[in-house]
Amino acid sequence: MPERRSRKDAARNREAVLAAADALFARRGSPEDVTMADVAAAAGVGKGTIFRAFGDRAGLLRALYEVRLEPIREAVETGPPPLGPAAPPQDRVPALLDAVLCFKLDNRRLALALEEGGSGSPYQAEHYERWHSLLRAVLERIPGLADSDFTAHALLAATRADLVEYLAGEACVPREELRAQLANFAARFLASGPPQGPAAEE
Known part of the structure; x- marks a missing residue:
């Protein structure tokens, strides 16, 4: 019984921490403005x-990212x-790219902090590997499509958090315009057919 209560307490504390972090990150301009002490105080732990x-700050960011991503994962x-x-x-293909773009637009600061945080490459992050x-x-x-592995990387590059932050933030491109641009890019790629020339003949 004590062990079961301990697991319930741990699960309840985890939910409280994620809810507190979510609220704090939503209110402040950047995840960097939120400290672990802030989250602990807000969660009451x-x-x-x-x-x-969560291991560390990056672990907390990853967990929060995954919680926010869950509805999209279910839809996919x-x-x-x-x-x-x-x-x-x-x-x-364009629907998946649009889902990634919209998620990063809705979670700009969090996505940026997660992709830029730590010493590892964002391409090795679990969420990137899944997409x-x-x-x-x-x-x-x-x-007839050649090299789907590279093509997937190339298409996802258009949704990188740093590019989304630049376009939506500094360049002030409206959300719907960004979505339309990405849709047009994907449509042109899909309409271009298999690659031509020496690379296609190898």
């Missing part, structure tokens, strides 16, 4: 509880077309 549950895995698995690949794997699998269903 000690800093040690946060470190035990089980939702209706054009985002869900039943959609034709030519429809699903890349999914997009690559969809691209592989398009007849």
Whole structure:
């Protein structure tokens, strides 16, 4: 019984920390303005509880990112077309890219902090690998498309957090214009067909 209560307490504390972090990050201009002490105070727990549950600040950011991403993941895995698995690949590719872009627009500071934080490459982050794997699998269903692995990287580059932050922040490109630009980019790529020339003949 004590062990079960301990697990329940740990789960409750984790939810409280994520809710507190979510609220703090939403209110402040940058995740860098939020300290672990701020989160602990808002959640009503000690800093040690946060470190035990999430490891470090980056771990907390990753966990919060995953919580916010969950509705999109569910739509991608089980939702209706054009985002869900039943959609034709030519429809699903731009829908997936739009979902990533909208998520990063809605979570600009958090996505930027996560992709820039730490010493590791953002391309090795779990969430990036998941999107890349999914997009690559969809691209592989398009007849005649060469090198779906590289193509998935190239398409996802248009949704990098630093680019989204620059375009939406410094360049002040409106949200719907960004979405339209990305949709047009994906449409042109999909309409171009298999690559031509020496590379395609190898």
